[in-house]
Amino acid sequence: MIETKSKPSQLKKLALTHEVGEKITELEEGELETFQPEYKPKCSFCIRKEQITGDKGDEKLENIEKRLGDKFSSDENTVDLENPEVVLKAYKSKNKLRISKIIQKIDRGLFEKRKNQERPFSSPISLGPSIARVLVNLSGLKPGEYLLDPFCGTGGILIEAGLCGIGVCGVDVKGEMVKGCKENLEEYGIISHDIKQGEVSESTELFDKNFSAIVTDLPYGQASKKTDSAVEDFLELIEEFEGKTAFMYKEPSLGEYEADFSIYIHKNLTRYIYII
Incomplete structure (x- = not known):
């Protein structure tokens, strides 16, 4: 996982990348419970998760989709697991949780x-x-x-x-x-x-x-x-x-x-x- 300030249109040529996301926030361990997102989708959305490093069975990722789904839900959106208009992705890496809005998938x-x-x-x-x-x-x-x-x-x-x-x-x-x-x-x-x-x-x-x-x-x-x-x-x-x-x-x-x-x-x- 890397961060870049490049425009999404410049990232279409990437070879070893699976997806590109717009960063929403980065949380330290223990901050999830008090986290309140400033951005909430105004359309259908879903939460996905991925473990980048560490124990694949890390219990801290259990129910992360529901926990984040509750935080990003509002009267202006709905949760759609099958065909969402917006996909929010939670990446767990060591003691950090990074949340992004997926804006581009690389067709490998x-x-x-x-x-x-x-x-x-x-x-x-x-x-x-x-x-x-x-x-x-x-x-x-x-x-x-x-x-x-x-x-x-x-x-x-x-x-x-x-x-x-x-x-x-x-x-x-x-x-x-x-x-x-x-x-x-x-x-x-x-x-x-x-x-x-x-x-x-x-x-x-x-x-x-x-x-x-x-x-x-x-x-x-x-x-x-x-x-x-x-x-x-x-x-x-x-x-x-x-x-x-x-x-x-x-x-x-x-x-x-x-x-x-x-x-x-x-x-x-x-x-x-x-x-x-």
């Missing part, structure tokens, strides 16, 4: 429809749509700006960027990946794209574009001279690049850079995100 099912196995062209090492969207979001690009992925592969990052209105260009050393990437992009309605075959070292020179960011998932297969050389070429590329860089790698440090975030994939793999 759309990400499922873009999973690797659902694409026309796939590869076992393709980046999933949720994590690809995280990288795109962290780049901070706005619609109309251009992004370069110098290891585009099947196009996972470019798909998510294109769906956000960002101009997409990609490079891959393998011709089959270039062809497959184009096919995947067009499958999801991203007709305007520029994908070329080439080496990472020459990737920015292949396009007549001013890129605002480089976003990519570095190779992380078995160690080889070819892979090591590609990663070294990438480091040289971003040293000369004047825009922002967001990339993912298998190690918590690379050259002079330290990872900003880590994402657990499975027991044998944790990926690290770098923002430069």
Whole structure:
């Protein structure tokens, strides 16, 4: 759970978020009994609850829906558990109870429809749509700006960027990946794209574009001279690049850079995100 001052319209692109709520109040343990809300819905509503941390069986959440429902009820509203116009959510985290009005649900099912196995062209090492969207979001690009992925592969990052209105260009050393990437992009309605075959070292020179960011998932297969050389070429590329860089790698440090975030994939793999 995080707090933000961003407008709701700016939060539609979020990848690892399930819902967005407008904060009503935050209560310390023991304050619920005396709490009197200033806001009360003027329509049908319901109360939902969720335990964020701590004991799932915390007795303090027992009957919380009824207790809060009584406090938020008025002559101008009704409780509707099936089809409420307003959903109020109580989040229990350690000794705090946060109450919010849900204003947006993130449709994570759309990400499922873009999973690797659902694409026309796939590869076992393709980046999933949720994590690809995280990288795109962290780049901070706005619609109309251009992004370069110098290891585009099947196009996972470019798909998510294109769906956000960002101009997409990609490079891959393998011709089959270039062809497959184009096919995947067009499958999801991203007709305007520029994908070329080439080496990472020459990737920015292949396009007549001013890129605002480089976003990519570095190779992380078995160690080889070819892979090591590609990663070294990438480091040289971003040293000369004047825009922002967001990339993912298998190690918590690379050259002079330290990872900003880590994402657990499975027991044998944790990926690290770098923002430069």
